[in-house]
Structures are given as C-alpha cells and as structure tokens.
Amino acid sequence: MSEVKLVLSYKETIQSKLDERTKELIIHAKNASQNAHAPYSSFHVGAALLLSDGEIVAGANQENAAYPSGLCAERVALFKFGFDKRDRYLVKAAVAVPQIKGENLVPPCGACLQVFAEYRAMQSTPIEIVLVNGSGKVLIAPDIYTFLPFAFTNRSFKYFI
Template sequence: MTDDAKRLIDAARDAAQNAYAPYSGFAVGAAILLSDGEIVTGANFENASYGLSLCAETVAMAKVGNLGRLGDVVAVGISGSPIGVDSEAAVHPCGRCRQILNEAAQLGGRDLAVHCAGSSGDVYQTHHLSTLLPHAFGPADLPPQKG
C-alpha cells in the first residue's frame, strides 16, 4: 500500500466512525488529499427523508469547497461497511459522488487517484477517476460565463 493510500484509507476509516447512518446501517468515510498534504474528511449523513442523505464523499468535498480548495484535490480514500461489521470488501463511490469528484478533478486539471477499501484489513483498490467516470461532464463542457 502506498503511503498516500494508507494515510487516506486510515483517515477514511476514522471518519466512518462519525457516520450518521441509522437507516442504511452502512457507515462510510471519505478522506481527500490536497496538494499541500492536508487531508479533509467526511462521513455519510442520512436523513429520514432518504433523498436528503449525503454520502461521505459529498460531505468531504463540501468541506474542501468551503475552504476554497476545490482545485487542490489530488486523491481520495473511501472506506465503509455495515455498522459493527469488519469487512475487507472495497467500497466505491456512487455515480453522484463520482460526478462531484470530477468537478474538483477538472478544476485542478488532475485525474484523481481513488483508493477504495473496506473497514478493515490491508486490501484496497486504486482507480483513476477517469476509469470510474469515463467521458465525464464537467466545467470544461459549459460555455464561458458572461461577465
């Protein structure tokens, strides 16, 4: 496991401990590596009105956006499993989260590394966002904004 992957997966596992997941019973944590080495984390946050729930990656990206650092995203780590269950099965970002990650990737001109793991063990998978979301739509596809 690379140093960045280990740091991100460990941070994502820690973040998953703060998940609010009473409806799915599935805790997910995400950790985002910025260009200066800072790591920003998030955990899934569910709601009784299911459509209002937020994935861990979305929570973490919103925090990065609030820091004004969307263009500084370098890599992402994701970890999750059913609450109370240790699992080595890798968790991958949903389609919505892939699109949200793509926003930062295009703003920063990077193809993000996405490290996916379960809640335990050393097993993980690394993908590039371009393979998880080929032919992505993003900021570069929009017409220039008028002044």
Template sequence: MAKKVTRQVNAEIFDFSELDATEQSLVSQARQAVSNAYAPYSNFHVGSVVLLANGEKIQGSNQENAAYPSGLCAERVAIFSAGANYPDEAIVKIAIAAKPAKANDYVMASSCGNCRQAMMEYQSKQSSEIELLFVQPNDQIMKTTVRDLLPFGFDSESLLKFQP
C-alpha cells in the same frame, strides 16, 4: 452502420502494507471516519478523506436523513468541506472506506453516481487528476482515478462543445 466505442477502466489492487506512508495514513483516516457516519436507516457506514495539495486532510462520513434525498455521502461531505475551506487547493487523492454496521471487515463500495460527478467537477476545476483509494476486504486497497471511475464523464469541457 453502428460504431462500437470501448473505454477501459484501469485499477490496481494493493495490500495495505504496499502503500506509501501518505496513502496508509489516508486509508487509516478513512477507516476512522467510518465511525463518524450517521446511518440509522441504511446501517451502511462510509468514511472518506481528501488529501489536498497543501497536505491538509479533510474527513467526511455519510450523513443520512429521514427525508432520504436530504442526506449526503461521505465523499461529497469531504469534497465540499475541502472546497469551502480551501477553495484554491487541488484535491490530490481521496480514500474511501465502507462497512455495514455489524460487519467485521470493510467492503468494497464504489462511489455513487452523484459522488462520481462531484469528483469529476473538482478534477475539471483543478485541471489535474484525482487518485482514488478504495478499501476492500482483507486489507486490500484498490487504486484508480476519477476518470477511470466515470469513463464517459460530463465536465466543463463537455459544456464548451455546445458554446457558440
């Protein structure tokens, strides 16, 4: 007989003004990073900021390419830059903002599957949870975690199950 498995996704919605000073700074920088996006094909601009345990903040923005698979999302630009420049520093939080080119307000744009998997890898590597801050319309911010965003994620622990 089949057994039902349920995983609950947890997230909270806050007004920007309810965030602490560090989170407000991250969200503001993610919004700023949106303007650095190179998105001539989708016209969908995304900015991201990674906060490291040492206090460093690394910005990223989506970078498109006419050969579509060659582009990279804002989250991975920031995460990979952090990993390349600060390989031993844990990622504490990531703020993500998105806005269509001609829109007046930000839209909620959850990270794609590739970005979720990349975040899961870094979370597994550092053995500590990464908090996510998604900018939504009307100055709202959704807080969640990588584990909540990817509830059936595949990480290094998953591979250990198959080791002899």
C-alpha cells in the same frame, strides 16, 4: 458509428503494501466512518481527501429521515474542501467501508463521481481514488475518470453553445 473501447486502469493490492501517506489517508477515512450518521442503512462510509499541501479533509455519510436529504461521505468531504480549501487541489481520495469484508469493495456512487469530476475538470490534474474494505483489500484507480470516463463537466457545455 465508431466503436469506443474503454481501458480501465486500476490495481488491486492489500493495505500493508501501500506507501505511508496512502496508509495514513486510509486511516483517516476509516476513522471518519465512525462519525457516519447512518441510522437507516447502518452503512458507515468514510472518505478522506489528500490536498496538494499535504492536509487531509475527511467526511462521513449523513443520512436523514427525509430521504434523499442526506449526503454520502465523499460529498461531505468534497464540499468541505470546496468551501474552505479552494486555494489547493485534490491529489488523492480514500473511501473506506470497514464493515465490508472479503473481496468486495464499494466505489463512489454516480452523484459523488459527478462531484469529483467537477473538481477534476477545474484543476486539470488526476485525482487518484483508493477504495478499501474491512479486510484490508485495496483498489487504486489513477484517476476519477476510471469510474466515470464520460463525465459531464463545465467542458461539456461547449457542445451546447
């Protein structure tokens, strides 16, 4: 058995040190969190996707009394992109949880990471992920695979054929 060593590449910073386009994307994600439907968890999350042509697509989490029928903010935005914008590709995504303060940051859940990985495999270019909290702390990962290095994608099927 061979040993696998994973190197997680990311950087932590604060919002004021970011480029203007990333700051704008974060603002869209924070604003989207205000449209969350979260009557059960009170956990408001916003996501914003930067597309290759500069357009921004946003989404917020949508809960439902018939759990798990709701969707996370990331998948709301990703499925909007997948339905309407497939002639472009994803450059960057910001995920904002403004109610979280201090040092804590909230990454996308496993289901959202899997959906990100599907689009990442289709476009063959990295999707930068930006996490931000209500205190302005930011984590930037150069690619979705930082969070899900062994993603199951359409390329995984070759092992089953």
